[in-house]
Amino acid sequence: MFRSWFSVFAAAALFGCAVSPVISPGSSESGFADAVFKGEELEVASLTPGMEQFRIFEQGATGFVPLSGVVEDVEHNAAKFCEHKGSVVRAVKWRRSVPPHILGNFPRAELVFECHPVKAADRAETAPQQDRLTQLERLKKLLDSGALTQQEYDSEKAKILN
Known part of the structure; x- marks a missing residue:
């Protein structure tokens, strides 16, 4: 009994889910703002004048969560958010943590995006x-x-x- 609970706890600790993402206005503070490890930024497109921007940040619960999984979650959640608005995602800027993911540098990803109407x-x-x-x-x-x-x-x- 103890062994099965311990293995469930250990698996959750090692491969735990990411911290739940929150979608906020693009003008809000970056999730990387107070981080010691700032990660790398990649501008994908320029902002569309008059279009509202949003920011989504997600961080793995441990250093054992793959960065690719965190990025996929961010993309998926942004797409769902825009889909709910009847729109499609247009990525503007990415920021991602840089390995090695040790000493509190957990896998993190942040996307600034716009929701464009579907035509x-x-x-x-x-x-x-x-x-x-x-x-x-x-x-x-x-x-x-x-x-x-x-x-x-x-x-x-x-x-x-x-």
Whole structure:
């Protein structure tokens, strides 16, 4: 009996869920504001004038939660939020924690986004937006691994964003 409860507790502690995300106005304070480890920021698109921005921040409960899982949760929750408004997500800015995830540097992700009304043109545009984000993430990984120089990264990033 004790062993089964202990194993459930240990699994929850090691692979625990992330802290529940809260969606707040884009002008609100970043979840990274008071953090010792500030993470890295990636601007995906420019703000749309007159469009309301939102911010969602999520942090893993332990250092054993994969960053990719936290990012997926953020994307999913932002999409659900916009879907509830009859809109689609348009990512503006990402901030993510940088490994190693030790000493309180738990996996964290924050997305500043806009909810754009769904129109026929928007549906056609949604796939390229997601593709562009994937390309930017892949490009950043190449820079971090040393496969690209900062100058090559900046040049390729400009091509993707334009």
